[in-house]
Amino acid sequence: LGIITVLSLVLAPIAQALTVGFSQIGSESGWRTAETQSIKSVAQQRGITLKFSDAQQKQENQIKAIRSFIAQRVDAIILAPVVETGWDQVLREAKRAHIPVFLVDRGVKVRDSNLYVTKIASDFVEEGRLAGAWLAGKTSGHCKIVELQGTVGSSAAIDRKKGFANIIDLFPRMSIIRSQSGDFTRSGGKNVMESFLKSENGGKTICAVYSHNDDMALGAIQAIQEAGLKPSKDILIISIDGVPDIFKAMMDGQTNATIELKSALGEPAFDAIKDYLAGKKLPKWIKTQGDLYLPDTAKAQYESRTAM
Numbered sequence: 623l624g625i626i627t628v629l630s631l632v633l634a635p636i637a638q639a640l641t642v643g644f645s646q647i648g649s650e651s652g653w654r655t656a657e658t659q660s661i662k663s664v665a666q667q668r669g670i671t672l673k674f675s676d677a678q679q680k681q682e683n684q685i686k687a688i689r690s691f692i693a694q695r696v697d698a699i700i701l702a703p704v705v706e707t708g709w710d711q712v713l714r715e716a717k718r719a720h721i722p723v724f725l726v727d728r729g730v731k732v733r734d735s736n737l738y739v740t741k742i743a744s745d746f747v748e749e750g751r752l753a754g755a756w757l758a759g760k761t762s763g764h765c766k767i768v769e770l771q772g773t774v775g776s777s778a779a780i781d782r783k784k785g786f787a788n789i790i791d792l793f794p795r796m797s798i799i800r801s802q803s804g805d806f807t808r809s810g811g812k813n814v815m816e817s818f819l820k821s822e823n824g825g826k827t828i829c830a831v832y833s834h835n836d837d838m839a840l841g842a843i844q845a846i847q848e849a850g851l852k853p854s855k856d857i858l859i860i861s862i863d864g865v866p867d868i869f870k871a872m873m874d875g876q877t878n879a880t881i882e883l884k885s886a887l888g889e890p891a892f893d894a895i896k897d898y899l900a901g902k903k904l905p906k907w908i909k910t911q912g913d914l915y916l917p918d919t920a921k922a923q924y925e926s927r928t929a930m
């Protein structure tokens with residue numbers, strides 16, 4: 623009896639220790655880096671073995687990573703899908719291997735929604751609507767807007783564009799005069815904003831920038847300053863994510879508003895995996911919420927998000 627007791631004590635924790643594969647998009651924005659940090663730290667806290675892959679924003683690298691996780695027979699896969707389409711085949715392979723897939727922060731368009739267990743993400747259409755509503759109020763429904771789109775084909779860019787347009791279309795004197803992808807990066811936002819300024823009479827005809835994330839907005843701020851204009855005054859700016867640097871920019875009077883996107887997805891992701899493996903039924907979408915933040919609370923937000 624003694625040996626069995628000893629073995630069960632030794633094996634129990636090992637039997638429970640999970641191995642999870644995480645296919646991450648890349649490190650294109652401050653938000654994404656924070657998300658990676660959250661998932662890695664929660665895995666460590668919970669004694670979960672995390673196999674991490676950074677796809678450098680390439681879908682083929684994510685597909686390779688998922689196949690590698692399947693070959694390693696992980697217990698579950700977390701996927702942040704860089705774009706919406708092209709996942710059916712590899713998700714079918716995971717299903718055939720009885721490895722559950724959990725989506726974080728972006729969605730996929732697949733023929734069979736049973737190819738993944740759940741999606742833990744915000745409602746991008748709502749974020750776009752909130753951004754549009756704030757801008758309409760700020761400008762009394764009269765504004766010519768340039769839009770910095772996120773990664774082409776990503777659910778975040780597609781739906782943030784859709785939600786914003788839903789609201790802008792309600793106002794005859796609001797229109798998007800230019801719209802282009804900056805790929806969610808600071809340099810992309812800066813380069814695209816420079817081209818907008820050049821094509822719009824040095825920016826004199828631009829009332830506002832709607833940026834699908836804070837990092838592109840931070841790049842646009844640089845471009846606006848280099849063009850000799852005052853960001854947030856000559857050209858209004860609203861973006862999404864709520865990264866610490868955008869609150870710093872607000873404190874410096876360089877931007878007007880941001881909508882927070884929760885980056886601490888480690889807890890909900892590993893809770894979903896635990897619940898699923900315990901046989902619980904999960905909703906297809908576990909929705910995260912984010913509020914609108916303005917300069918009046920920027921200092922407090924910055925300090926609370928950068929406190930060691």
Ligand code: GZL
Pocket residue numbers: 650651652653654727728743744778806834835836837862863883
């Ligand atoms: C949205 C997420 C987006 C962020 C960007 O959930 O996919 O990708 O808004 C990031 O900062 O690049």
